[in-house]
Amino acid sequence: MRKTAILIIxxxxxxxxxxxxxxxxxxxxxxxxxxxxKDSVFMHTTWITRSDGERGYGSNGMLVIKNGxxxxxxxxxxxxxxxxxxxxxxxxxxxxxxxxxxxHYHIDCIGGLNYLKSIGVESIANxxxxxxxxxxxxxxxxxxxxxxxxxxxxxxxxxxxxxGGGHTFDNIVVYVSEKxxxxxxxxxxxxxxxxxxxxxxxxxxxxWDLTVKHIMENYKGELIVIPxxxxxxxxxxxxxxxxLAIQKKNQ
Numbered sequence: 235m236r237k238t239a240i241l242i243i244x245x246x247x248x249x250x251x252x253x254x255x256x257x258x259x260x261x262x263x264x265x266x267x268x269x270x271x272k273d274s275v276f277m278h279t280t281w282i283t284r285s286d287g288e289r290g291y292g293s294n295g296m297l298v299i300k301n302g303x304x305x306x307x308x309x310x311x312x313x314x315x316x317x318x319x320x321x322x323x324x325x326x327x328x329x330x331x332x333x334x335x336x337x338h339y340h341i342d343c344i345g346g347l348n349y350l351k352s353i354g355v356e357s358i359a360n361x362x363x364x365x366x367x368x369x370x371x372x373x374x375x376x377x378x379x380x381x382x383x384x385x386x387x388x389x390x391x392x393x394x395x396x397x398g399g400g401h402t403f404d405n406i407v408v409y410v411s412e413k414x415x416x417x418x419x420x421x422x423x424x425x426x427x428x429x430x431x432x433x434x435x436x437x438x439x440x441x442w443d444l445t446v447k448h449i450m451e452n453y454k455g456e457l458i459v460i461p462x463x464x465x466x467x468x469x470x471x472x473x474x475x476x477x478l479a480i481q482k483k484n485q
Contacts, residue, residue, distance in 0.1 A: 262322045265289060266315060269466070271458050272413040274300050274390065277466055278319060280310035293342040294460055296417040297323075298410055300388035305333040306355075307408050307417050308462075309346030316346025320353070331355050333387070335394055336375050337419035338405040339366040342462065347373035358383065360396050362404035397452075398445035399438025400479070401431075401462070407449060415458045421445065423475045424464025430478040443479035446472055 260268040265281045276297040282290035295308035304323055309316045323329040334350050336359040337343045344367065347357060351373070359367075359375035367374045382395040391411040399405070401420040408417040421442075423430065432439055450472050459471040 262318060266310070266319055266322075268297070271415055271460075271466065272410075274298060275410055275413050275415045275458075277460050278306075278310075280312075280315045280319070282311050292463060294419075294462055294464075294466070295343075296408065296415070296460055298387060298390060298392065299323075299327075299329050300390055302329055303332045303388060304329045305335060305387055305392065306331050306350070307335045308337045308343045308419060309334070309350065311342050311345040313346045313349045316349045320350070333358065334375070335359070335408055336363050337408070337417070337421075337462070338402045339363045339370070339372060340402065340420070341372070343419065344373050344375070347375065351376075358394065360394075360404050360406050362396075363406075366404060395452075397448045398441045400442040400445045401433065402436050403438050409453060413458075414455060415460070416449075416453055417460045418449070418462070418471070418475075419460075420462030421475070422459060422461040422471050423478055424461045425467055425471060425474055426464050427461075427474070427478065430475070430482045432482060439479065439483055443476045443483070446476050446479065450476075 258270050265283065267279045269277045271277055278295045278297055279292050281292040284290045293311060295306060298305040310319060320331050323331060331350065332355060334355050334357045351357060356377065357375035358377045361378040361380055364375055364378050379394060382393065384393050393409045393411065394406055396406045405419060405421040407421065457469045458466060459469060460466045461471055
């Protein structure tokens with residue numbers, strides 16, 4: 235019995251070690267974390283600092299790194315943490331952020347954009363995001379696209395695509411095709427989410443489940459999916475989001 239228990243413990247520790255090796259974490263500080271999802275692709279997570287000095291909610295973004303250059307998809311909420319993340323990449327990894335892509339117009343996507351613009355980073359967004367940022371006096375990305383934008387990034391194919399409304403009317407997804415990593419942002423919910431989390435006067439609940447179904451029709455196979463908040467996962471996150479959106483619609 236004792237030998238069996240020891241064997242089980244060894245197996246569990248081996249699984250934990252393999253998982254750690256396949257998705258290593260880098261803590262830049264207590265509020266900024268990187269997780270390597272695939273070669274060249276990382277999820278960055280930053281936690282806001284509340285007025286009482288305690289850690290607040292966390293938000294995810296994506297980094298695509300190749301040949302000493304990086305694309306940042308969504309910034310941390312705060313400019314200072316965007317600076318810390320960018321400087322870490324440059325000073326510790328020898329990587330310069332050269333492009334930025336906004337997932338939608340909320341502060342957890344573009345809160346650090348002014349800093350990125352100050353260091354010469356090219357910024358890209360859906361034209362609806364750009365128009366909304368101008369309307370509400372938020373930092374404004376420079377390069378606009380309509381339904382989709384495809385480009386080569388040092389040999390990696392990057393696709394930015396608008397499938398419809400959901401979390402906001404302008405939310406897009408970003409796909410790294412060779413790595414099968416899909417950044418869904420706040421349009422996609424983590425498996426821990428128990429409700430869809432509609433933002434009053436901003437979310438498009440009538441389209442949300444249909445938008446995600448459209449995404450599922452276009453990106454198939456063993457995906458890694460990054461939500462705007464919470465843990466990354468597989469295409470299960472897409473199904474989960476559809477279920478939550480339909481549940482909310484039927485209330």
